[in-house]
Amino acid sequence: MQSFLPPATSFHQLSPPPPVGSMESAKASVTHLLSRAHSLPCSKGALAFTQLVQPTARFQLALDALLPILDASTPAELASRILVSFILYTLYAPHPIAVNPFKSAIFATYQSEREKAVSFAYDGGVSPNEQLVWVLWKILKGDGNDIGPYSPSTLARSPLPPKLRAINLDLDDELCNITSDLSRDDSAYHYFQDKRGQSAPSDTNEFMRSQTSSRVVSPDYSFERDKQNERLLQAVKLLLAARERVLNLAEVRALVPMLSEVASSRMVTSLDLAPIVAYNPTIAHPLFVGLVSNPNPENNNPMPFLEVLPYLPPTLPSFDLMGRLLRDQTFIKVAGYSTVADLVRIEVLGLFIQQCINWIEQAEREQLQGLISDDRFEKGLQHLCRFFMSLIKLKIIDSRSDTDCAEMSTFCLHHARFEEANALYRVIMHGSNF
Numbered sequence: 001m002q003s004f005l006p007p008a009t010s011f012h013q014l015s016p017p018p019p020v021g022s023m024e025s026a027k028a029s030v031t032h033l034l035s036r037a038h039s040l041p042c043s044k045g046a047l048a049f050t051q052l053v054q055p056t057a058r059f060q061l062a063l064d065a066l067l068p069i070l071d072a073s074t075p076a077e078l079a080s081r082i083l084v085s086f087i088l089y090t091l092y093a094p095h096p097i098a099v100n101p102f103k104s105a106i107f108a109t110y111q112s113e114r115e116k117a118v119s120f121a122y123d124g125g126v127s128p129n130e131q132l133v134w135v136l137w138k139i140l141k142g143d144g145n146d147i148g149p150y151s152p153s154t155l156a157r158s159p160l161p162p163k164l165r166a167i168n169l170d171l172d173d174e175l176c177n178i179t180s181d182l183s184r185d186d187s188a189y190h191y192f193q194d195k196r197g198q199s200a201p202s203d204t205n206e207f208m209r210s211q212t213s214s215r216v217v218s219p220d221y222s223f224e225r226d227k228q229n230e231r232l233l234q235a236v237k238l239l240l241a242a243r244e245r246v247l248n249l250a251e252v253r254a255l256v257p258m259l260s261e262v263a264s265s266r267m268v269t270s271l272d273l274a275p276i277v278a279y280n281p282t283i284a285h286p287l288f289v290g291l292v293s294n295p296n297p298e299n300n301n302p303m304p305f306l307e308v309l310p311y312l313p314p315t316l317p318s319f320d321l322m323g324r325l326l327r328d329q330t331f332i333k334v335a336g337y338s339t340v341a342d343l344v345r346i347e348v349l350g351l352f353i354q355q356c357i358n359w360i361e362q363a364e365r366e367q368l369q370g371l372i373s374d375d376r377f378e379k380g381l382q383h384l385c386r387f388f389m390s391l392i393k394l395k396i397i398d399s400r401s402d403t404d405c406a407e408m409s410t411f412c413l414h415h416a417r418f419e420e421a422n423a424l425y426r427v428i429m430h431g432s433n434f
Contacts, residue, residue, distance in 0.1 A: 020037065026052060046086055068136050069081060078129060082147075106136055117129060131156050131158065164233075238255040239255065247283065256286060289340055292340060310352040319387040363376050
């Protein structure tokens, strides 16, 4: 039999149970928390729950306030059900999921929601609870901590790649064997099984029984698929971290081979590119190539990602990325363009130079007005002039073409007091070919 003692609580720490009034107050506070914590990381929501409720009251309050939300028959937002699942997991997170007294409820909900999602998939649709199935699958595998940094609303809204759809999320035999123990002595499991039987249509149950009896799953294939899913999830985690810090060499080596799959999963948005470029330009290059190499005309891809590039600030990471892209001969399937270099040179380069000039001139005005005291104006000008000079040397830009160089020559003449601008102006005026 399982113990229902609160996690990390010894007998000598137990205090008298709270009075009824305080229990009702705590229940109201938890209900309020669940309605307001959707935008916070799951880990903070779980921490808030433990701070609101005394250790001796957590198990009872979880039964009274949390389990009904996890139940599919209760009308609740998807984000709330995700948060509740994580809280139930973290209450006993120091211990294996096998000894968590709520594992039965989590497992029964996983079975119920997965069956519905699989039924949707066979009908050609997508269940609205696919994300919940993935969260429960992670928890039952013992990887619930991976969910902590993300908010319930983000998890509920984020589309899953095909490999992480519910139809592909099978628990291995060792984890599935818990059902034999649960069915004997766990009332929570029976409660959720009964709820599932009442809420699921009979034709769905018959369909799932027929599919289960006729389908043979290869353990080796399932293992490899799970390993690949884990690698993909780890790559997504690293990509999210790449927006906030510089990745170390080991992390870059683990992420780069997976970037093409991450790009094709459609989990990357145009808003992710700018911070990734700022911190990790070496990752931004293969990521962008993967994005434009897998165009999705339905979502106007790759235009949202192209529109980010011209507005990158004139910093070394930005120029490093642009230089790599302008020399990249990877074949792409975008109409009218054959390579990444052609696409970036025609669609991005001219506007990028123009926006760099605007950014530098704005920084100069702010410096004259005393609004900034750093050297961003000088550094931006030097980087832009050196970048443009390298484009001429690589014959990406023709120094004899007024169309290519008119705006830049005016800019250099205006700032001729700088050595880099003076040298570039002389090259443009002489039409040097190096």
